[in-house]
Amino acid sequence: MAFKSLKKKRRIQVIAVAAVALALSTALIGYGMRDGINFFRSPSEVVAAPPTETEVFRIGGLVEAGSIVRGQSDTVSFRVTDGPASVPVTYRGILPDLFTENEGMVGTGRLVDGVFIAHEILAKHDETYMPKEVMDALKASGEWRPES
Known part of the structure; x- marks a missing residue:
């Protein structure tokens, strides 16, 4: 027992x-x-509910036409948009070769005083690719223009 x-x-x-x-x-x-x-947010989501300054997240959308401003050094400022909203972005470094206006991009960084300070920028890697998160955000905003 x-x-x-x-x-x-x-x-x-x-x-x-x-x-x-x-x-x-x-x-x-x-x-x-x-x-x-890192959570993905569209520019509309960032404007509607800004994250804290300590939160690292990814933002994606289209590079707004006419918004790219190159500084004296390797600093670049531009705006990323999903149609209804746009967020200013500052990046220090070398941008990908395929980074241009009206093209998709995803950046990783923090939102400080309303400006997204990116420490990484990714651009689409060919003329037909669009990151899934960016495509979903653009479709939700009605700005999606599929290439034919």
Whole structure:
């Protein structure tokens, strides 16, 4: 009789240790990914509900025509739009070769005082590609113009 009670006790201990290990590993994975998860927002979403200055996120849309201003150094300012709204963007670095006006782009960075400070800019890689998030945002705003 004591042997069955010992097996039952051992089984409960193993289940408890497994549950603690699972909870600990989940917490460590979440902690490790805290900076690796960037949410996508369209310019309309950013204007409607501006994120905090500490939040890193991705913004995407079309580069507004006539908005690209190149500074003295490698700083570039432009506006990204989804039609109904546009957000000013500042980027310091070398832009991709395919970065032009009225073309799709996705930037990663922070919104500081109403200006998106980008630390990474991605442009579409050929004339037919559009990032899925940008395409969805443009379709939602009614600005989607598929190439024929």
